[in-house]
Amino acid sequence: MKKTVMTLAQKKAQQEKSSMLTAYDYTTAKLMDDAGIDALLVGDSLGMVMLGYEDTLQVTMEDMIHHSKAVRRGAKKALVVTDLPFLSYHVSVEQAVLNAGRLVKEGQAEAVKLEGGVAFAEVIAAIVRAQIPVMGHIGLTPQSVNAFGGFKIQGKTLAAARQIVADAFAVEAAGAFAVVLEGIPGDLADYITQRLSIPTIGIGAGNKTDGQVLVYQDALGMYGDLQPKFVKRFGEAGTLYKAAFTTYQEEITTGAFPSDAHTFPIDQKIIEILKQEER
Template identity: 45%
Template sequence: MSKATSSNAKRVTTHLLQEMKLRGEKISMLTAYDFSMAKILDSGGIDVLLVGDSASNVMAGHETTLPITLDQMIYHASAVVRGVQRALVVVDIPFGSYQGNSRLALESAVRIMKESGAHAVKMEGGEEIKESITRVLSAGVPVMGHLGLTPQSIYKFGTYSVRAREETEAAKLIEDAKILEECGCFAIVLEKIPSKLAAKVAKAVQIPIIGIGAGAGVDGQVLVTHDMLGITQDFHPRFLRRYADLAGIMKQAVSQYVEDVKAISFPTEEESYE
């Protein structure tokens, strides 16, 4: 592990993320959905853990993020919070729990904060959800925004391809980022947009911009942990770098266990009680 920096010597807060942007220190962010994984990621020095609605895909096997419920997100978030000592824990408010209804948005955010002990929530969208974001923020709940490819709107877009390549959509994205900053969001995730546009957004606002498939010109990066560790095998986007092949290691371990059990070489005398 690399030598600890001043930023990972203390608990990460929204204020600390702002300081990191100001001094040019990049922010690291990964997803987490359970206690054991969260504990490992936290001890590895990660700055932010996102309890993503991607749990719908990697934990439950759904094709999209839409089916996961608020209760399920709170369950996952509660487990993650119990495994964390340093990282900031951000929780996705799931589809159908905030769009078009600011009162529902507030109720959902408050439930997440009270029942899971998380530190912030994340919401997808720009100007169209401004009222919901403002109402959640008015209750003192920190909000992280999310622009570009917004998976909760996949049926609207009809594709997971790169967003904001056209001038009109790019201009709207920049404007939406400024709106989210003005509302009071402490950071924004930009997903799958041209790298030059992402860098432009990062310079246009004072709050941290976290990219996923948005190039290196932003203030930090986020990946889905199961993708980054090679646990998932059927997902190969251009932006994904696999840092391990845990699926292969796990399969090998299971095969060896099966072999040992059938050969009666496990357990040994030393692994048994008298």
């Protein structure tokens, strides 16, 4: 059965956890879909883990549309949510609605996600009025990395915690169907989760949220040498890939691959005829 925005709402109502992972291509999306993951996030994190940027700020609408289409082809059951990239919804409400519409029409997304709370409530409401489901994102918002002075945990002071709570209520009031809580203390995420009627999806926000999301390269040990405190590695794909690539390189160098088992045969009479014709 196809999962929708209502699936996450129903899970919250039934006190069941929702699973979400980032996805950026058809093959990975299909594997996640087959594994039963509830929602796939085509995150602007692709700028870092797929395109090699230092942050998410260089990602374009064209990047998001390209990857979103690929993920949608692989996700037959999972809900596909696609990020609105930096400056695609900041200039005007009209621009935000148009770009959200592009992600749905061209990128085949089933919902969009944007960062910001109180300051972007009007934008969320306008996109929702256009019949496009919106997932909010508050706390540590990567598109604000320069304003934050780096990737730092948010909400640790009373004033900061109050602001995040206000952001959460603003996102809900604007009509978002869910909200990502990133990089905030676990007890604060618990406090917010208990007070919102919409599902909360945590990343670096403890285990009391209604669901969890991770960048899959982090979860599989594929990206960088550092492991953030909130990341658990569920596999060591990076080590596996590197070992396979190294073996491939060695076998090409030694001539071990391809062997006769990987080579198509031909009747040797044909080769002899070719040689005679060459003379």
